[in-house]
Amino acid sequence: xxxxxxxxxDWDAVWPIxxxxxxxxxxxxxxxxxxxxxxxxxxxxxxxxxxxxxxTGGGGILGTAHMSPVRPARGSHVANASFMVSSAARGKGVxxxxxxxxxxxxxxxxxxxxxxxxxxxxxxxxxxxxERLGFRxxxxxxxxxxxxxQGRVGLHIMYIEL
Amino acid sequence: xxxxxxxxxDWDAVWPIxxxxxxxxxxxxxxxxxxxxxxxxxxxxxxxxxxxxxxTGGGGILGTAHMSPVRPARGSHVANASFMVSSAARGKGVxxxxxxxxxxxxxxxxxxxxxxxxxxxxxxxxxxxxERLGFRxxxxxxxxxxxxxQGRVGLHIMYIEL
Numbered sequence: 001x002x003x004x005x006x007x008x009x010d011w012d013a014v015w016p017i018x019x020x021x022x023x024x025x026x027x028x029x030x031x032x033x034x035x036x037x038x039x040x041x042x043x044x045x046x047x048x049x050x051x052x053x054x055x056t057g058g059g060g061i062l063g064t065a066h067m068s069p070v071r072p073a074r075g076s077h078v079a080n081a082s083f084m085v086s087s088a089a090r091g092k093g094v095x096x097x098x099x100x101x102x103x104x105x106x107x108x109x110x111x112x113x114x115x116x117x118x119x120x121x122x123x124x125x126x127x128x129x130x131e132r133l134g135f136r137x138x139x140x141x142x143x144x145x146x147x148x149x150q151g152r153v154g155l156h157i158m159y160i161e162l
Numbered sequence: 163x164x165x166x167x168x169x170x171x172d173w174d175a176v177w178p179i180x181x182x183x184x185x186x187x188x189x190x191x192x193x194x195x196x197x198x199x200x201x202x203x204x205x206x207x208x209x210x211x212x213x214x215x216x217x218t219g220g221g222g223i224l225g226t227a228h229m230s231p232v233r234p235a236r237g238s239h240v241a242n243a244s245f246m247v248s249s250a251a252r253g254k255g256v257x258x259x260x261x262x263x264x265x266x267x268x269x270x271x272x273x274x275x276x277x278x279x280x281x282x283x284x285x286x287x288x289x290x291x292x293e294r295l296g297f298r299x300x301x302x303x304x305x306x307x308x309x310x311x312q313g314r315v316g317l318h319i320m321y322i323e324l
Binding site for chain 1: 187191192193194232233234235236237238239240274275277279280299300301302303304305306307308309310314317319321323
């Protein structure tokens with residue numbers, strides 16, 4: 001697997017991943033019926049977007065991440081990042097590779113830390129991965145995510161110093 | 163003091179308040195040199211914006227608040243709100259009146275809670291006001307705000323159930 005910069009030529013392969021993830025409504029608080037244009041605005045515009053590519057099996061895109069400052073101006077020394085992996089590619093370390101890449105890039109870019117604003121507390125595979133890579137839970141907003149199956153569950157704010 | 167809905171005719175009086183607050187760079191992580199159009203986009207567009215009006219002294223605008231869901235879709239049952247008070251009107255309860263108004267409106271609109279994403283930990287008058295009105299600190303992101311005088315200080319996430 002190789003992680004490289006997103007280019008607009010990748011959008012036709014990234015959009016189905018974004019669409020699949022937001023339609024499931026179980027990991028992101030995002031409108032599930034975004035048009036491709038709205039999804040591009042959400043995932044690419046103003047973001048540093050990368051893709052994870054299968055370099056052994058034909059070059060398919062397995063996952064994607066985007067990064068940006070969590071806040072502008074006097075908050076811009078803390079990075080934010082989000083990750084999506086194609087359902088067909090889950091369980092193979094793609095997410096972990098993307099998180100490690102994002103951390104390396106944020107360190108190289110001089111960020112002081114990385115913050116996640118809304119990690120669904122019942123998404124234990126993500127929470128455990130982030131904790132294993134050094135993030136800690138700053139706090140949990142109770143019931144802030146209306147999970148389609150589990151109902152209202154908490155959203156963790158997670159942080160790692162870089 | 164009366165709190166009422168913002169109309170576009172108020173912008174000429176609200177913009178100097180927004181400009182003063184963001185230029186100070188000590189309470190908001192926002193670009194300090196926004197144009198009026200960018201400031202309108204930040205403070206009014208897509209927001210429920212209100213103004214606090216001096217109904218004893220000529221109708222001047224003392225402060226302003228805006229409210230919106232903190233997240234879309236499955237996060238939209240939690241409200242977010244922000245407040246600004248003209249420096250000339252501080253210490254007179256304008257901020258408290260705006261927060262109480264926002265809480266009442268959020269309750270009336272059926273929100274389950276209100277979340278503040280970034281309360282500067284050294285802004286003790288705001289923190290104490292919010293705590294007095296029932297908010298609690300969910301957690302603090304260390305050093306996430308580069309205060310112009312105090313250097314890097316934490317940002318509280320604060321929450322109240324409604």
